[in-house]
Amino acid sequence: MEHPLFAHLPPSEQHYLTGLDSRYHFSFQQQRQLVESCADLAMWKLGPISGWIDEQAVQHLDGKQRSQALLADHHKRMQAERAKPTSYSDFRPTERLPDKYQSLFVSSSTLMGRCPCPVEGEKTRCCNLKTLDVVQQCAFGCSYCSIQSFYNSHEIKVVQNLKQRLGELVLPPDCWHIGTGQSSDSLLWGNDYGTLDALALLAERYPNVVIELKTKSHRSDYLNLKLPLNIISTWSLNAPTIIEKEEHLTATLQGRLDAAKRARDKGRIIGFHLHPMVYFEGWQEEYGALIDQVTTSFRPEELMMFSLGTLTFTKAVLRTLRSGLHETRVTDMELTQSAGKYTYPLEVKEQMFSFAYSRFPASWKQGSPFFYLCMEDPGLWEPVFASSYENDKAFEEAMKTSYQACLKRYSA
Secondary structure: OOOHHHHHOOHHHHHHHHHHHHHHOOOHHHHHHHHHHHHHHHHHOOOOHHHHOOOHHHOOOOHHHHHHHHHHHHHHHHHHHHHOOEOOOOOOOOOOOOOOOEEEEEOOOOOEEEOOOOOOOOOOOOOOOEEEOOEEOOOOEEOOOHHHHOOOOOEEEEEOOHHHHHHHOOOOOOOOEEEOOOOOOOOOOOOOOOHHHHHHHHHHHOOOOEEEEEEOOOOOHHHHOOOOOOEEEEEEEOOHHHHHHOEEOOOOHHHHHHHHHHHHHOOOOEEEEEEEEOOEOOHHHHHHHHHHHHHHHOOHHHEEEEEEEEOEEOHHHHHHHHHHOOOOOOOOOOOEEEOOEEEOOHHHHHHHHHHHHHHOOHHHOOOOOEEEEOOOOHHHHHHHHOOOOOOHHHHHHHHHHHHHHHHHHHHO
16 A cells, blocks of 8 residues: 555554455555554554454445445444544553653744644634743653654753843733743753743743743742742643543643642642543543532632633644554544644534533632633634633733733732
């Protein structure tokens, strides 16, 4: 078979598909479908693909009709698997060991970037987040992460002369919120490379700009640094099953919440991102319990934001996952195209987001924290929150007003 992914499949699967092709003479597109299915089943540990193909059912047919019927039946079986909540009860991925990394200090002509929302149009509701990519690469092993498709997996690249660069950096007038967790986990490395010291200088120069540290770690030694209040700490949260099976090498849910408590107790502003939510067997119970933990451990006014989001994949990330045959079930889902990426159907998203938001007590819905959907279709806001924004600008202004009110409250 000519598809480039074919060479990455296990030899036994290559042998089976070659024999199948000799009997049915598939087109290139049919070969692609089979090869991708084979890779997906290998990642999900639900193979071999022969168990998902029924040649007996099409023996009475001939020629193209026979091959088309075989593929149609296979597609139906795969779609039935993708449509149901993902089962993790029998999924035990091989333990992921920490990689060895080489640290490199590199020059970079560009420090600032923008969020991953589509550049043109308003296909997702966008907050106009600016990004600051001072470290590239992450030592965590989240199976769904796009970082793995961008950077060399064994090199940590840190911008050299960072203090000087940030000391000279002039932020654009529309910059009021900077994220630092797009190309690495913001707190995984702590201040090991002096990044937090450098960010502190920038925060002092721009006291009204929110600089967000986003993490899945339980690291707290940075709390001993004298960081300005406008540097806030946020944690990506997830269900224990997803953390155990898909977010390899990261802190447990309890570890992340405990780290957030330590930051809160030190007077830091904090926030949470329930992202990515995964549609799996038991998702209501685990996400419901997670939200209950948050609302019983923190007061709403202690949080700047709480966002909701779910899985999205670019074609590049899907290629990386499939070619590496990573053991994961995050792609065991209906891959629906939306805003140039692949994600859950809108009805699944609405079900998950509505459940999550409804779990919060009424006292959490009085303006603090600021709730929002991250990189999601604007049509989801009304059914989830019973309110929406006319356009991206209105959303950005509402977020900015809420964040700056939180800063003033803590500064008083």
